Every structure is written in structure tokens, then in C-alpha cells.
Amino acid sequence: MKLATYAGSAGPQTGLIVGDTLVPTGLAHDMIGLITDWEELRGQLAEKAASGAGIPLADVTLLAPVPRPGKVFAIGLNYADHIAESKMETPEHQLWFTKAVTSINAPFAPVQIAKGTATVDYEVELVAVIGKRGRHIRAADAKHHIFGYCVGNDVTERFWQHRTRQWSLGKSFDTHAPIGPWITTADEIADPHALDIRCSVNGEVRQNSNTSHLVFNVWQQIEHLSTAMTLEPGDLIFTGTPGGVGAAMDPKQFLQPGDVVRCEVGGLGAIEAVMEAEA
Ligand code: ZN
Numbered sequence: 001m002k003l004a005t006y007a008g009s010a011g012p013q014t015g016l017i018v019g020d021t022l023v024p025t026g027l028a029h030d031m032i033g034l035i036t037d038w039e040e041l042r043g044q045l046a047e048k049a050a051s052g053a054g055i056p057l058a059d060v061t062l063l064a065p066v067p068r069p070g071k072v073f074a075i076g077l078n079y080a081d082h083i084a085e086s087k088m089e090t091p092e093h094q095l096w097f098t099k100a101v102t103s104i105n106a107p108f109a110p111v112q113i114a115k116g117t118a119t120v121d122y123e124v125e126l127v128a129v130i131g132k133r134g135r136h137i138r139a140a141d142a143k144h145h146i147f148g149y150c151v152g153n154d155v156t157e158r159f160w161q162h163r164t165r166q167w168s169l170g171k172s173f174d175t176h177a178p179i180g181p182w183i184t185t186a187d188e189i190a191d192p193h194a195l196d197i198r199c200s201v202n203g204e205v206r207q208n209s210n211t212s213h214l215v216f217n218v219w220q221q222i223e224h225l226s227t228a229m230t231l232e233p234g235d236l237i238f239t240g241t242p243g244g245v246g247a248a249m250d251p252k253q254f255l256q257p258g259d260v261v262r263c264e265v266g267g268l269g270a271i272e273a274v275m276e277a278e279a
Contacts, residue, residue, distance in 0.1 A: 001042070001049060003148070004182035005031050007061040016045060017182050021054025031066045031183075032234035035131055035147050064104045065150055065183045066129065066234045072099040072177060073225060074125070074154050076167065078215045078240025085248035094216050094224045099154070099238070100172035107180025107271035111155055112278045113257060114173050119158040120255045120275070123241035124199035124263035126192065126211050127152035128218055129183050130235040135226050142222035145231060148183040149192060151265045153199075153273070154238050158247045158254070179236065181269045189267060192218050196266035197242060201259055209242030211265075216240075 002017035008024070014034055015022040025045060027034065034041060076095040077083045083090050105111060113120050131147030154171065155178070161170030189195070192211060199207040216224070218239055225231065246253040255261065257277045264270035 001045060001185045001188070002182045003031065003034065003065065003185070004180070005063045005065050005067055007063055012063055012067055015060070016049045017057070018049050018052075018054050020057050022057055022060045023048055023051065023054045032069075035129070035233040038131065038147065062108060062181055063106045064179050066179070066236060067104060069101055069104065069234045069236045070232050072101055072104070072236045072238070073097070074099055074171065074238035075216065075221060075240045079209060079213050079242040080215065081209065081213070081243030082241055082245065083215070085243045085245070090215060094221065096225065097167040097171055099168070099177050103172050103174060103177040105175040105178040105273075107178055109175070109178065109273065110276040111153075111178060111261070111273040112173070112175045113255065113275055114157070114278045117157050117159065117173075118254060119247070121156045121158050121246045122199050122201065122206070122255065122261050122263070123154035123156060123245060124197055124207050124265070125152045125154050125238045125241050126195060126197060126218075126265050127179055128192070128222070128237040128239060130231045130233060130237070131186070133230060133232050135230045137222050137226040137231070139219040139223040142219035143186065145222060146186045146218070147233065148185040149189055149265070149268055150179050150183050151181070151263050151268050151271050152177065152179045152236070152238050153261065153263045153271065154241060178271050178273055180271045184268050195268070198264050199244070200262045201246075201255070203260075206246070207242050207244035211239070213242065214240055
């Protein structure tokens with residue numbers, strides 16, 4: 001199934017994506033509640049999806065599928081070509097940073113270039129959405145803890161990222177974590193390590209790879225993160241970006257107001273943002 005959060009008449013609501021339509025779930029649950037109660041709800045939701053009572057997607061404003069996750073973690077330097085272009089060594093240990101939960105943004109909303117900044121960059125990523133709560137999850141069991149997947153853009157303010165050794169501030173500006181367009185449940189993705197992943201700016205393809213090139217795969221990432229902390233329903237894991245970021249171009253190409261950034265992952269759909277200067 002494909003599950004979205006959208007702007008309903010009385011605030012954010014959840015819906016099922018069926019073809020080019022959205023079928024409201026009619027549930028009071030937000031997405032984290034829906035993920036938490038999934039085993040009880042999935043049967044009735046599958047019936048609802050088959051009912052055909054959808055609203056055309058063109059008439060719907062999609063919000064971030066998980067508007068306020070409990071946590072957002074992202075791994076750095078996790079595709080060989082991105083490590084090479086960054087002139088870094090392949091990390092011996094997984095390199096993790098957080099993105100503030102307030103950086104979450106809707107899949108088609110504008111992304112801000114904040115006041116006083118000029119080095120904003122894109123990073124298309126496969127995002128895993130945690131389903132079942134867990135700690136000390138073994139890689140072999142990790143797939144049972146994933147609810148589904150969506151597309152993310154780990155938007156980064158490069159100057160803020162690199163002027164200190166800790167990356168989190170440069171990764172946490174408001175609007176810098178657009179995700180969506182919806183969550184595709186894990187049962188619909190035969191292999192998350194075989195998905196085409198692509199980013200274009202104003203129609204020019206900048207990143208074009210496949211998740212088969214991850215250095216640390218999604219299962220290893222969940223094992224490693226859950227060694228330290230409990231993963232909970234709705235937590236988001238950005239799994240790394242391939243080569244082709246603007247900071248590695250010669251000359252460097254940072255995003256400008258009006259630029260259109262499109263990120264897509266095979267089978268998961270696409271998200272798209274117009275860059276705008278912070279008012
Ligand atoms: Zn990233």
C-alpha cells in the first residue's frame with residue numbers, strides 16, 4: 001500500500017494512494033499512530049483502497065508523510081562515488097548525524113535558502129521509515145522493523161556543515177528535509193538495495209545511481225543505530241546520497257532561488273521543490 005498525509009479540511013489527515021487518486025482513510029490516527037496500529041488496521045485499509053472512492057491527486061495538497069517524526073537520522077559518506085568526489089576516505093564506522101525534526105518539509109513545498117546563506121545543496125536519498133519499535137536489532141531481523149520507504153532530499157547548507165566538525169546544524173535548517181511523496185509499504189519493495197535513485201536540477205540530471213551501491217546497507221544501518229537507541233514507529237533514516245552533489249562540481253554549483261530540484265527513487269515516486277530565498 002501507499003500511505004500519504006494530506007491537508008484535510010480539519011488539518012492533516014491520512015490517505016491511501018490508489019493510482020492517481022487519494023482515498024481518505026477516515027481514521028483519526030496520524031501517520032505514526034497508523035504505523036503503530038498497522039497490524040490491526042491493514043485489513044480495513046486494503047478494503048478501503050479497493051473501494052475506488054478517491055479524490056484526484058491533482059486536487060490534494062500532500063504533506064510530509066510523517067509530519068513530525070520522533071527522530072531523523074542520516075548517514076554520511078555511504079556511496080563510493082560520493083566519497084570519492086568529497087575527497088574523503090570510506091568511513092571505517094558508520095558516520096551518523098541528526099537532522100532536526102523541524103527541518104521536515106512537504107514533498108512539493110518550497111525549500112528555503114536561509115538569510116545569510118549561499119551554499120545550499122541537494123542530496124537525493126532513499127528514506128526508511130521505522131515500523132516496529134526495537135533496540136539491538138540484528139541486521140538479519142532489520143527488515144521486520146521497517147514499515148516502508150519514501151524519497152528524501154537531505155538538503156544541506158555546506159558552509160555550515162563544514163565550518164565545524166559536527167554536521168548537524170548544517171543539515172538542520174528549516175525546510176531542509178523534504179520527504180514523500182508518500183510511504184510505500186515495505187512489502188511492495190522486493191529489494192531496497194536495487195532501486196534507481198536520481199536527482200535533477202532544472203531538468204539537468206545531477207545524481208543518477210542505484211541503491212545497490214550503498215557502502216553500509218539498510219539492514220546494517222538499523223543494526224548499528226539500534227545498538228545505541230530504541231527505534232520507534234515513524235522514525236526516519238536517510239540512507240545516504242550518491243555522487244553528483246553541487247559542492248563537488250567544478251566550479252561548485254549551489255542552489256539559487258527559482259531552481260527546481262526533483263528527487264526520485266524507483267518505485268517510490270518523486271518529490272520536487274522550488275528553491276526560494278527566506279523572506
Ligand atoms: Zn545525506
